[in-house]
Amino acid sequence: MDETDSVKAVRLTVITGGLREPSSTRLLADRLVTAVTAELERLGDHAESTIVELRPLGHPIMDAMLTGLTRDELESAFASVADADGVIAVTPAFNASFSGLFKSFFDVLPEDTLSDMPVLIGATGGTERHSLVLEHALRPMLTYLHAIVSPRAVYAATSDFGLASGSALAERIVAAAADFSRLLHGCGPRPRRDVVDEDLASMQALLGGNDG
Amino acid sequence: MNSAEELGMQFGIFTVGDVTADPTAGTTPSEAERIQATLAIARKAEDVGLDVFATGEHHNPPFVPSSPTTLLGCIAGQTERLLLSTATTLITTNDPVKIAEDFSVLQHVSGGRADLMLGRGNTGPVYPWFGQDIRQAIPLTVEHYGLLRRLWREDVVDWEGELRSSLQGFTLAPRPLDGVPPFVWHAAIRTPEVAELAAHYGDGFFANHIFWPASHTQSMVELYRRRFAHYGHGSPEQAIVGLGGQVFMRHNSQDAVKEFRPYFDNAPVYGHGPSLEDFTALTPLTVGSPAQVIEKTLGFREYAGDYQRQLFLVDHAGLPLKTVLEQLDILGEEVVPVLRKEFAVGRPADVPPAPTHRSLLRARGDGGGPHPDDDHPEAR
Numbered sequence: 001m002d003e004t005d006s007v008k009a010v011r012l013t014v015i016t017g018g019l020r021e022p023s024s025t026r027l028l029a030d031r032l033v034t035a036v037t038a039e040l041e042r043l044g045d046h047a048e049s050t051i052v053e054l055r056p057l058g059h060p061i062m063d064a065m066l067t068g069l070t071r072d073e074l075e076s077a078f079a080s081v082a083d084a085d086g087v088i089a090v091t092p093a094f095n096a097s098f099s100g101l102f103k104s105f106f107d108v109l110p111e112d113t114l115s116d117m118p119v120l121i122g123a124t125g126g127t128e129r130h131s132l133v134l135e136h137a138l139r140p141m142l143t144y145l146h147a148i149v150s151p152r153a154v155y156a157a158t159s160d161f162g163l164a165s166g167s168a169l170a171e172r173i174v175a176a177a178a179d180f181s182r183l184l185h186g187c188g189p190r191p192r193r194d195v196v197d198e199d200l201a202s203m204q205a206l207l208g209g210n211d212g
Numbered sequence: 213m214n215s216a217e218e219l220g221m222q223f224g225i226f227t228v229g230d231v232t233a234d235p236t237a238g239t240t241p242s243e244a245e246r247i248q249a250t251l252a253i254a255r256k257a258e259d260v261g262l263d264v265f266a267t268g269e270h271h272n273p274p275f276v277p278s279s280p281t282t283l284l285g286c287i288a289g290q291t292e293r294l295l296l297s298t299a300t301t302l303i304t305t306n307d308p309v310k311i312a313e314d315f316s317v318l319q320h321v322s323g324g325r326a327d328l329m330l331g332r333g334n335t336g337p338v339y340p341w342f343g344q345d346i347r348q349a350i351p352l353t354v355e356h357y358g359l360l361r362r363l364w365r366e367d368v369v370d371w372e373g374e375l376r377s378s379l380q381g382f383t384l385a386p387r388p389l390d391g392v393p394p395f396v397w398h399a400a401i402r403t404p405e406v407a408e409l410a411a412h413y414g415d416g417f418f419a420n421h422i423f424w425p426a427s428h429t430q431s432m433v434e435l436y437r438r439r440f441a442h443y444g445h446g447s448p449e450q451a452i453v454g455l456g457g458q459v460f461m462r463h464n465s466q467d468a469v470k471e472f473r474p475y476f477d478n479a480p481v482y483g484h485g486p487s488l489e490d491f492t493a494l495t496p497l498t499v500g501s502p503a504q505v506i507e508k509t510l511g512f513r514e515y516a517g518d519y520q521r522q523l524f525l526v527d528h529a530g531l532p533l534k535t536v537l538e539q540l541d542i543l544g545e546e547v548v549p550v551l552r553k554e555f556a557v558g559r560p561a562d563v564p565p566a567p568t569h570r571s572l573l574r575a576r577g578d579g580g581g582p583h584p585d586d587d588h589p590e591a592r
Contacts, residue, residue, distance in 0.1 A: 066485035068423055069494060196404045203405040206354040207412050
């Protein structure tokens, strides 16, 4: 690796959809960040992370959905995602899917924000019976959004938090973090797409052929 | 001579033309009542000294203005100096030949009081109703507008495009009044392509503004101004900018809030989302005293620069006609005179006044002007 790679931090943005305080979803998100950061260090990359908690954005997300009005705090959450080199997205499992709040955030997130974005997915739930929410809800949605979803996802049931370190959950976290870190390392710094510039370039091309 | 002629800024109203239930009375006007109310509102706008009336164009209930030039032609016959415009004319789903004809006739019957604001329209089903495809919205906009410009500027048009049948030897009738095409604004909520289109041709750019935070409008207007200069039409400050806004006023601001709140809370476009307080803090909506409206409106200049046209939405959310007419009285008597005076303060001399038919005619007569290519001596 060359010198510029080693000085530039890998920017991780963590989207966490837990509703309660403290939140087991946030707890899983934190553990994933810690593990990914450690794995990246091993690969010679330094990581910086930003947390986007969805609970305080609940009203702004709904306002954006109902009226299109995007408040500053939601705008800055969008910017954190757009500026990231990689995203860690964690939701509680509700009724065989992600929470409505979690989905709503992605529904108001500007189009193409997640294109070519490496994403590590995680979910929490009362029992391990809901673990396929990761494969049947999160992964298809993010694939639809053209994200590059890391192959190994992490589900944590309530009982997982009671087990000693070195437990199955910790192993799953480390394994998923290792996959995701290799993915991030391979993808490298992500150029932020300037959608406005892209739109303008295509408009200029159209206007060039239609001078009235 | 139009009294709006020498104005640096034009002030007026724009209507969506919605038929909305009055939530306080539980009554809904009929389409007939809404259309007559719209005419009364336009007449009142002239009576109280406003400069512009603009109507939306919609092709589905609960909206009534599907044929804007019919409405504007009627208003032209009932007014003397009011400028007649649209907000917006759908450049995508209307045939450009029909737009050229309709506004050419309107310009003649109104004696040079018409201009128009073009928009794409974002109601999906309208496109197939008119044989178009919403996925082609931007290419339709560019191609239709390119043709529209030529129809108003060239006597005989041979045209071939991708999205409309070709024209061979077509001549628009009637030719535009005095051979001067109506001034065109391009309206956008959040589409940078529209700012680019307006800048490319040196046309006006109207930022819808309502529902959007100032920072959003600022970046769209800045983009337009920068690209206007890029295309060689003048400095960024000389670009032609219009802004929307919506107001509800009573002399005591608490009365305004109390009276407007049920309309806000139940309006299809606002209701059940952000609170009235949030909306007034974050967007141009002002609910309060005339002084508050003046203060907030003057603040638009801080992020949009010196601009040419300010349109207010006043007849929305199911407000009864009587209330709307009262709003117009306050606008005309107390708000706009102050805005005219205050906006003129510190306005640089090289910021152009709002274009009108006469100013465009004069500019062309001087041999310079924005459209040196549109001389049609036989159209006199």
